[in-house]
Amino acid sequence: EDKVVxxxxxxxxxxxxxVTLNCSYEVTNFRSLLWYKQEKKAPTFLxxxxxxxxxxxxxxxxxxxxxxxxxxxxxxxxxxTGDSAIYLCAVEPGTASKLTFGTGTRLQVTL
Amino acid sequence: xxGVTQTPKFQVLKTGQSMTLQCAQDMNxxxxxxxRQDPGMGxxxxxxxxxxxxxxxxxxxxxxxxxxxxKREFSLRLESAAPSQTSVYFCASxxxxxxxxxxxxxxxxxxxx
Numbered sequence: 001e002d003k004v005v006x007x008x009x010x011x012x013x014x015x016x017x018x019v020t021l022n023c024s025y026e027v028t029n030f031r032s033l034l035w036y037k038q039e040k041k042a043p044t045f046l047x048x049x050x051x052x053x054x055x056x057x058x059x060x061x062x063x064x065x066x067x068x069x070x071x072x073x074x075x076x077x078x079x080x081t082g083d084s085a086i087y088l089c090a091v092e093p094g095t096a097s098k099l100t101f102g103t104g105t106r107l108q109v110t111l
Numbered sequence: 112x113x114g115v116t117q118t119p120k121f122q123v124l125k126t127g128q129s130m131t132l133q134c135a136q137d138m139n140x141x142x143x144x145x146x147r148q149d150p151g152m153g154x155x156x157x158x159x160x161x162x163x164x165x166x167x168x169x170x171x172x173x174x175x176x177x178x179x180x181x182k183r184e185f186s187l188r189l190e191s192a193a194p195s196q197t198s199v200y201f202c203a204s205x206x207x208x209x210x211x212x213x214x215x216x217x218x219x220x221x222x223x224x
Binding site: 004009032034036041042043044045048088090092096097098099100101102103 | 142144146151152153155156161169170201207211212214215218
């Protein structure tokens with residue numbers, strides 16, 4: 001059974017701080033790892049990482065995949081209050097088009 | 112471009128009542144999914160449909176049934192609702208090989224009393 005573990009479960013930081021969110025996984029025949037941001041409603045896509053693309057960056061957000069350690073990190077620099085959300089990590093196996101999600105990390109950015 | 116549309120957005124049921132959650136996508140995706148989200152549990156897969164005409168159980172299928180009516184629509188039915196089914200339900204769709212993973216609907220908040 002595929003498994004995704006995220007840490008920490010919850011995090012409170014001050015605006016301007018840098019944060020690192022962690023995701024470790026066990027999956028049959030790994031195809032991809034995805035990061036989503038969830039504010040009040042549906043999760044929205046951030047990054048997809050595959051064997052051929054192990055680092056992605058978009059503005060203040062970046063993510064790295066470590067296939068040897070079966071893990072990924074999501075970095076957010078110069079955090080803003082608008083970064084407050086739940087960040088979800090998910091993995092996709094190569095055998096089926098379904099994602100297994102972690103429990104998420106709840107990030108709160110305070111002034 | 113509507114993406115994935117779920118109805119209703121909110122629902123309160125009494126224990127034992129039945130209801131169907133509707134989901135439709137207009138992106139011509141082959142695969143569709145139903146997840147539930149509970150506090151501290153993340154998103155858990157209930158059922159999925161890899162293509163029109165096929166459905167498969169996910170991690171937590173008990174108490175639910177699904178119908179892939181056509182390529183666009185994938186419904187989730189609760190035959191006899193229980194308080195343990197109080198949750199937020201998300202429908203999603205995807206296309207194999209898509210670089211952006213799933214597209215999610217806006218969710219249905221269901222309370223069973």
